[in-house]
Amino acid sequence: MSSLLFQTQSFLVVGLLIYGVTKRKHKFLHMKIMKTAILWDLLLVAQIELTRSAIEKASKVTSNAMILNIHVSLAISTVLLYFIVYYFGNKLAKGDESVRKYHKPIGILTLTVRIATLITSNLI
Numbered sequence: 001m002s003s004l005l006f007q008t009q010s011f012l013v014v015g016l017l018i019y020g021v022t023k024r025k026h027k028f029l030h031m032k033i034m035k036t037a038i039l040w041d042l043l044l045v046a047q048i049e050l051t052r053s054a055i056e057k058a059s060k061v062t063s064n065a066m067i068l069n070i071h072v073s074l075a076i077s078t079v080l081l082y083f084i085v086y087y088f089g090n091k092l093a094k095g096d097e098s099v100r101k102y103h104k105p106i107g108i109l110t111l112t113v114r115i116a117t118l119i120t121s122n123l124i
């Protein structure tokens, strides 16, 4: 039951991130959507961790160990990338156009890694 709840939230977060990217030309709307999606995703990680102790499970399970390791690595990378994309996004919002060349590729990478996290979560 809780697994379905997590999966549904995960799909919605990815959907919200994609929607937010389509609104990238609308500065304030883009920022609001991305901040909401990132916060929601971090809360989702907390929910999973608190109810299923994912890290403990990850360290004990031996079947599908490889895909599990890939999934956990992707999930951790997503969180790190969120901080980086947020940092450059805030600078861009303050008018520092020099970081646009970083925010754009890192944003695309973040979304790609997040989608890969979703896909691998279904393969474990």
Ligand code: HEM
Pocket: 017, 021, 024, 025, 026, 027, 030, 031, 034, 035, 085, 086, 088, 089, 090, 092, 093, 094, 100, 103, 104, 106, 107, 108, 110, 111
């Ligand atoms: C996964 C999260 C995010 C992704 C995938 C993403 C992606 C993008 C992309 C592709 C652009 C267009 C860049 C261009 O065409 O030059 C953009 C613009 C922008 N983003 Fe993000 N972004 C994310 C999060 C954020 C966050 C958290 C903030 C603010 C805190 C932010 C602030 C901005 C700003 C200010 C712009 C420029 C809008 C404009 O041109 O008026 N982004 N973003």
